[in-house]
Amino acid sequence: MEKRKVVSSHAIPFWRDIRVLRVVSQIVFLVAIAAGIWWLLNNLQTNLRNSGLSITFRFLGDTAGFPISEGLTYDPTNVNVYAFLVGVVNTIRVAVIGIVLATIIGTLVGISRLSSNWLVRRLAALYVETVRNIPLLVQLFFWYFAVMLTALPLVKDSISLPGSIYLSRRGLYLPSLVPTASFSVWLWFLLGGLALAIVVYVLRRAQLKRADRPGIPIGWAAIALVLVAVAGWFIVSGNPLSIDLPVLKRFNFEGGLWLSTPFASLVLGLAMYTGAFIAEIVRAGILAVSKGQTEAAKALGLRKALVLRLVVMPQALRVIIPPLASQYLNLTKNSSLAILIGYYDLLNVGTTIFNQTGRAVEMILLIMGSYLTMSLFMSLLMNLYNRRIKLVER
């Protein structure tokens, strides 16, 4: 055995030995990549030196000096890095609201596509095929420039809806809740209620598990939370929250909650577009559950809604979750189209900072880094959830 090995290694010249080739080819590959990167970086250094710049992140501490009309409380005298943070929060805001709405639209339309009602089925298919095959940007432009900026009235003759809601070209004005002096006391009740809700959830879950019954006792937990919160509301002296109504002043509304037109168009466009893709995923997921499962559940005497909730959905979710996660990621990435309709998301703020300071490399690193972090974080969450769902499988 020993002898044969020696002979064979002598018989193969080193340039045909797979072990040598492996190492050599990897070294060659890495050297080529490194050379390419070195060439690019070298060019970068030369170009930067020629224009008298160097790479530093110190400019982030300078005054931003440009306005951002929505998001966190912000003033043009704030520093650049805070302005960027406002942009990041705005992106997250759009992404979260968009994801929630897209999921609702997607689930409804996806189930409608399998409805036994011919008209509903056709209508859902029409929606999906129309929305999916038109570029998102065209839809966003349509909602923003065509619908919201031309079809809606000016601020002074806003459409007023019941409940002090005003709709105009400036956006949507809603009543908002403002904490009063007694809010901090009531907050303790809220936290206590939350703790109780968690306890109730865990106990009930354990009870269900012992009885070997499926189900997520979220309803029980919610009841506990609401009961404590309501009790606290009456115990605390004075209302902890007051309602702030939007009021039309000379040029604009004051008070209340303001959702700008770009924000509304962006959320609407993203939710409708992604919703169409999610609908297809939901439909495929439900179809993937074999018919025998539904029939067996029906034979056991489960009602139609229960069949869907207890038998079909848990199995369909396993098929649905992975592509759904990538749709959520797509929505988050697509929210960068905000820059083209003037919403201050992270890309928009980032490019504005670049225009003000001329710091190209640093801003691109920041922007790319932010998107990558969000993407990685989200896929991490989804992978965790996916693993939990998979554990159900035997």
Added chain:
Amino acid sequence: MADERRTLHEVKGVLPPPSERIPVLRWLKQNLFRSWFNAILTVVAAAVILVVVYGLLRWALTEARWEVIPTNLRLLLVGTYPLEQMWRVWATIYLVVFLFGFSSGLRGGLIRRVSAGVAAVPIVLTVLPLPWGTRGWILGTAAAVAVGLGLGYLGKGNRWSKRLETAGWLLSFPISILLLNGVGGFLPVVEGRNKWGFMLNLLGAVVGIGLSLPVGVLLALGRRSKLPAIRLVCTAYIELIRGVPLISLLFMASIMLQLLLPANIRPDLVIRAMMTITAFSAAYMAENVRGGLQAIPKGQYEAAYAVGLKGMLTTVLIILPQALRAVIPAIVGQFIALFKDTTLFGFIAILELLNISRSILGNLEWRGRIFELYVFIGVVFWILCYTMSYVSRRIEKTLGVGER
């Protein structure tokens, strides 16, 4: 077969199978009014459809002023492409359409149905109020399909014609680009490449897919490589690109590329956009191809080794042809996505269809014709994307990808 069965029924007095046709009333009951909840749904859905259709029709027939479209049609479709050079655009279209005809003559099946569609479009288009010269050019495309079809039939069975077909499709790509752009010395180079309107959307998608396919295949193979260094670099590239939005890459291309390249290399806007979309698309392509590679059973590799093929030859001759065949629908899907994404070119001041429509809106004469223009753009994209997704679904069926 049917005749035999009928005689059997007549002879033995066996009842014929129940008719497939359901009376209208029963169909209504089964499909629209099965339960009270269903009936409510039907009424609501019908109301929605009526309101939307009525509103759309009333607007389209009475309020809309459609003359903005035909007046600016050339601007929308080919932008500032000079009128005296328009024959080059037509020549490109004829070349592609001819190849469609040739392929369908040679093969038949799905491609023939697509070609029939390609030939039918010009006949429909001539209804539009266009100048007679343009109508002539358009009708010519139908003739080009017919010529291609005839030649394809003639070449059927000839082993050279299939090679000719492949070569034609492969060469049509560089030929079209050289024809449109111009070659120094032969054809004058057309200036203002960033203002070609809808042509840029089409070119962007075709170039993006065409160039990203080889890169994507290499990346996919690299990601599945046994050598850790190669695997790591390829994975990092794919995940980095897939983690950021295309528009931020375009932003990077518009301001970063001139910093990363030496001072004497300054690619123009369109080249930059094409490079970006290729780099972007390659990462997604790699994931598609990887999906195809994973679907190849291990036996294929083992059989190839058993026959004595080496690693490289196994990949090229045995694995890739099967893997690529399986991912054709995914590649078509990516083509559609890329085609839609080309509207983002407007972000770096390229006048593609969407952006050029905004410059038309800036013209006082057409101010406020925003609905008409956006509806037109939406319909153009919709028709092309829907057709492609239909074709892709048919391919999926013929390949039997779903069943395997």
